[in-house]
Amino acid sequence: MQEVISILMIIGAFSFAISGALTAMQKKFDIFGVVIIAFTTAVGGGTIRDILIDRDVFWLVEPMYIYYIVTGAIFAIIFRKRLNYLRKTLLVFDTVGLGLFTIIGVDIGLSLELSEISCVVVGVITGSFGGVMRDVLVNDIPVIFRKEIYATISIAGASLYLVLKLTQLNTTLTFLIPVIFIIILRFIVVYFEISLPNIYKKHN
C-alpha cells in the first residue's frame, strides 16, 4: 500500500506541476518563473500540511520530488501548444492533483490520530492550498474561493474516505474510491456548471 501511495503522490505532484506551469505560461512568466510556480503548486499544500502538523517537510526528506516537479514543468513547457489545444487540460491535471492530495492529507492526519474534523481540514489544505498559493503568487483571487465548488468536493471526498475507513473494504480500494469520487464529481460539476446556492441578491 505504501508503494501505491508513493506512486500516486508522484502522479499528483507531476499533475500539479503541469497545472502550475500552464497557469504561469498564461501570465507570460519567464522559464524560471514557470518552474517556481510549478514547484509551489505541487508542494504548496503538502508543505503547509507538514508545517502545521510538525512533520518533516516531505520534499526536503525525499528530494526526488524536486526532480519530478521540474520534469513536469519542462514537460508542460515543451508541450505547451498541444496542452493548450486540449482546452480542459489544466482542469484535468488540477483535478487529479486535488483528488490524490486530499486523500493523502486525510490519511496522514489519521496516522497522527487527529480528530476527524481536523483530518478533513488537513486533507483539504493538502489538496487545495498548492492551487491557492499558485493563484496568490500570480496575483489572482484563488479559484477555489470563486468557482466550481472546488473545496466542497474536496471535503466530500475526505468525508467519504473517513467513512470507508470504518468498513472492511481493502485498503487500496478504500484509498482509490474517494480519489475517483473527487475527480468524477468535479468533472460533473464543471460540465453541468453546478454551483453552490447563491447567497446574494439576484439582479432582476
Next chain:
Amino acid sequence: MQEVISILMIIGAFSFAISGALTAMQKKFDIFGVVIIAFTTAVGGGTIRDILIDRDVFWLVEPMYIYYIVTGAIFAIIFRKRLNYLRKTLLVFDTVGLGLFTIIGVDIGLSLELSEISCVVVGVITGSFGGVMRDVLVNDIPVIFRKEIYATISIAGASLYLVLKLTQLNTTLTFLIPVIFIIILRFIVVYFEISLPNIYKKHN
C-alpha cells in the same frame, strides 16, 4: 484565568470569522469561499504564531475552534443584510479580534520567555496576520498597511500589557485593560480619522 482566556479566544475567533465572512461576501464569494476566508481570518494569526514559536497549532489540538468559526461564518451569512445595515459592523468585530488576539499572543510569548520585543512582535502577528491573510486572499492590499494605524495600536496595547505585567494588578485586569485599550483606541482613531504623520509630499 485560563478559562477566561479560553472564552476570550472563542470570542476573538468568532469575531474574526464574522469579519472574514463579511469581507468575502463583499467580494461575492460562494458559500464555501466565505467559510474558508472566515476560517483563515480567524486562525491565520494564531497559526503563524504557533508555527513561528514551534508550538502545536492551536486549532489542530483543539478542533472545537473549527466549529466555532464555521458557526461564526454561518451567523454572518444568515444575518448578512442586518450586519451590512450596521455599517461599522466589520470594524467592530475586527477590532475585538485584534485586541483579544494581540494580548493572547504577547502572553504566549511571555510564557515561552521570549524577549520583550519578540513578545510584542508575536502579539502583533497574532492579532493582525489573520486580517493580512484575509486581505491577501481576496487580492486586496492588507488594510493594516494602509489605514487606521491599525498595527501601531496593536503595538501600543502589547506594550501596555508588558508594563502592567510588572505591576501588582490582578491577572484578569492586567489582561483585560490592554484589550479594552486597543479597542477604544482604534474606535477613537477611526472616528476622528487620525492617521500617522504623512511622510510623502503634499499635492498643493
Next chain:
Amino acid sequence: MQEVISILMIIGAFSFAISGALTAMQKKFDIFGVVIIAFTTAVGGGTIRDILIDRDVFWLVEPMYIYYIVTGAIFAIIFRKRLNYLRKTLLVFDTVGLGLFTIIGVDIGLSLELSEISCVVVGVITGSFGGVMRDVLVNDIPVIFRKEIYATISIAGASLYLVLKLTQLNTTLTFLIPVIFIIILRFIVVYFEISLPNIYKKHN
C-alpha cells in the same frame, strides 16, 4: 568565520529592510506599513527557511535583528529623497541581500546534511522569498517571476558555493566568492538587459 557570517547577515537584513521600505514608500504606505514591509522583506526568506527545516526562527532567538531592521526602515524613510535620486538604489540593496542570504541559506542546509538539491532550494528560498512576500503583500506579481532572471542567478550562486565547498579554498573566500558572483552577475544581467530565452510566440 561565524562572526563574519553574523556581520554579513546583519548587512543582508539591513539591505533587504531598505529595499522593502523603498517599495512600501512607492506605494504610499503609512509609516507603520513601511516598517512592517521592511520587516517582512528582511526576515521573510529566513523565516520560511527556518520553518521548513524546523529550526528556531532566527529573529525570535536573536531579537537584535528586529532593531537592525527597524533601523534600516527608518534610514530609508529619512533618506528617501536621496535614495530615490539614485535610481538603482532599490536594485543595489535587493541584490546584496539576495547574494548574502542565498549563500547563508545553502550553508545552513549543508550543516543539516540535506541533499545538494535541497540545499540549493533552501538557499534560493532564503535569498528570494523575502522579496516574494514583499511583492505579494503590496499586491504586485513577485518580480522574481517576471524579470531579471533573478532566481536563476541565485541558483547559479548556490551551485558555485557547493562546488567551492569541495575545494581546499579557505572558508571566508568560499563564502564570499559566490556572494560576489551573484551580485556582479545580477548587475550584468540588469545592465545588459539579459533575459531568459523567450518561450512565447513573438508578435511580428
